[in-house]
Amino acid sequence: MTTTLTDRYVHAATRWLPGGSRSEVEAELRERIEDTLAARGSSADAERQVLEEMGDPLLVAVDYTGREPRLIGPRLFMPWLRLLVLLLAIVPPIAAAGHVIGGLTSGDAIASTLIGSLGVAFGAAIQVAFWVTVVFAVLDWTGALEGEDVESWTVDKLPSPSKPGQSYADTIASVVFLAVTAGLLIWQQTGSPFHADGDSIPVLDPALWSWWIPVVLVLLALEIGFTVWVHLKGWTWAAAAINAVIALAFAAVTLPALSDGDFLNPALVEHLEWNASTVDTVLQWTIAGVVLVTVWEIVDGFLKARRALA
Structure with a gap:
């Protein structure tokens, strides 16, 4: 077309x-x-x-x-948006790369360095968004550029219509989060920050490798594939239903494992000197978190489908 x-x-x-x-x-x-x-x-x-x-x-x-942008007026909105998108595409990756290089040259653990780089990138993005917005808001409020030809508009600056699916930013964020989650499940077995007698103590019960962890890794892979599919095809009622099925499948395999009380590694519980009450509290809060996330995932999927088809 x-x-x-x-x-x-x-x-x-x-x-x-x-x-x-x-x-x-x-x-x-x-x-x-x-x-x-x-x-x-x-x-x-x-x-x-x-x-x-x-x-x-x-x-x-x-x-x-009849509704103007409140924080930054329409005269400076597009210059602000273009500069913000450009800087967000450049600064956070450079900051994250610098953190990784610094961590590796200092001999830090690779896993902790990579995880830390995500925090550095997020912090850099927040700083960029804040300061760019502050500068443009001040320029707009004070009228410092009043009368200046801030940005002459031509049809050559028209963007191409977006694809039917979700944005690249949402897709990349989802895929990165899912990949990091899968990596953490594997890493906690050998790279756990908890040690005893020089050996790392896995966070989760090693017995979960017999069924729960492999099933969850498969579900995460399906979720990544689904995320890419939604990016290409867009949110529909069918996509929302598939999203609900995946969310319910994760809850269906996770909640029983948490309820059995054998989710955390007994060696870790002993190392942390947690009593039965503490372990039960941690598991109960985790169960509540899984339920809330599952409900939100399902509701959010149907809301996105409704907005996309409106």
Whole structure:
């Protein structure tokens, strides 16, 4: 399917709007463009000229909805967004790489270094988002650039319509989280931070390797495949149902293991000098966490499907 300049313009104008008003603004804006083009001959040159005359699609969307961005106004919103996305794509990976290089040259454990790099990347992303937003907010509030041609808009800056699936950011975050979870399940067996007599003490009961850990690793692999599939195809009611099945499958194998009380490694419990009451409290809180996460995963999947199909 060929994407026209009008398609890209309407997408740029409505992609930040909530689902309830997006379809209405899209229909009105498309009708406005088509009517204007019909009066000018509907040629490619006429289409480009009409869109250039309409100006920045974000400002057009503001006119339709009557709601301006509150923190940063529409005049500086797109420059802020473009700079923020660019810096988030550059700074966190560099910070994480620097942490890994520093940890490895210092002789730190590889697993702890890699896990620490995730925290460093997250912290860098927070700092970048905060300070870039503060600078642009101050510039907007004070009117320091009033009258300046901050960013002349042309149709060449129109983004391509997004794919039907979820964003790259959501997909990458989900895949990284799932991969790290799988890695931690394997790492805790040999790289646990708890040691006795020079040997590491696994966090989970080694007996779980006979069934629970392999099953969970398979479920995590399925979840990664499902995440990629949703990225490509988008959220549908069928996708939400599959997501619910995977979440329930994880709960179905995890809750019995936690309820049996043989989830934590007995050697670790002895090493930490935990009594039966402490172990029971930890397991009960873990069970509550699994239930809450399962419910949220199911509800979130159906909410995403509803928004995608609205």
